[in-house]
Amino acid sequence: MTVRLPTAVFVALLLAGTTLAPMAQAQDRGDGVNNPDAEVYVDGLACPFCAYGLEKKLKDLDAIRKMEVQLEKGRVLLAFKEEKTLTKDEIQQAVKKAGFTARKIEFPDGASSERPSS
Template identity: 50%
Template sequence: MKCNNLFKSCLVSLAFILFVTSTAMSGQKKISVRVDGLSCPFCAFGLEKKLKSIEGVEKIEIKVNDGLAILAFKDGANVDEKIIKQKVKEAGFTPGAINPISTIEKKVNGDKIELSIKGMSCESCVKRVTDALNKINCVNNIVVDLQGEKASFICTDTKFDKTKFVKAVDDLGFEAALEKK
């Protein structure tokens, strides 16, 4: 009898865990998928075509240099990892980790800083700029716009020397300047 009750308890616990997990995944709006084997825009096009066939996918961004596919889902869409991995395989690639992406920026008080940046040419440049700015303690909510040639972020230290932001980006080989407000 004890064994039967233990079995029922385990079964109920497992059902609860599965419910919580599926609810958490279905509530996600954006996910990143590691894709091994991406090497060119043609590869990205083939992958995007397969991923677009997944029900509920609203927008896809393929980052060839980073080996990532970012999928944005419609509200209420079910995110099924098995289907995503299957579509990546059908496109001829090896699927890796699938991770949720927080679409909620943390609310931070401070100065909004904008830098114009010349010389960025790809997503790798964007990542390098983002990483360099992230190393500065007071920097939060970084958005680097490749086409717009700029970066914007919040600096929580109002007394911080703003020219250090320019130097951090210039040291990467780009030309940065503080935007006038």
């Protein structure tokens, strides 16, 4: 027995495929974080659902202006708002609340503070 898709369903699936491809390529065009204030290496970051859950918890941190989850590298790049910083402990706690472990946190330009952000 052969199952045939109605034409409308076929067209919808075809259109969905052509609109998702450019969205995936947008990340490769530099829409990410070019000069991160922090690089967070996360254990257990394995799928898009994991990334989404982590993003939600990190967005709760007021100091974050922009973030880029690099799933294949298991890391998150963070850009802070002007005049804002985060400590390693603040980032670790947010990652932990999302159910993950921050294996390593680096601040390439000394953007961290040992005091809580203002």
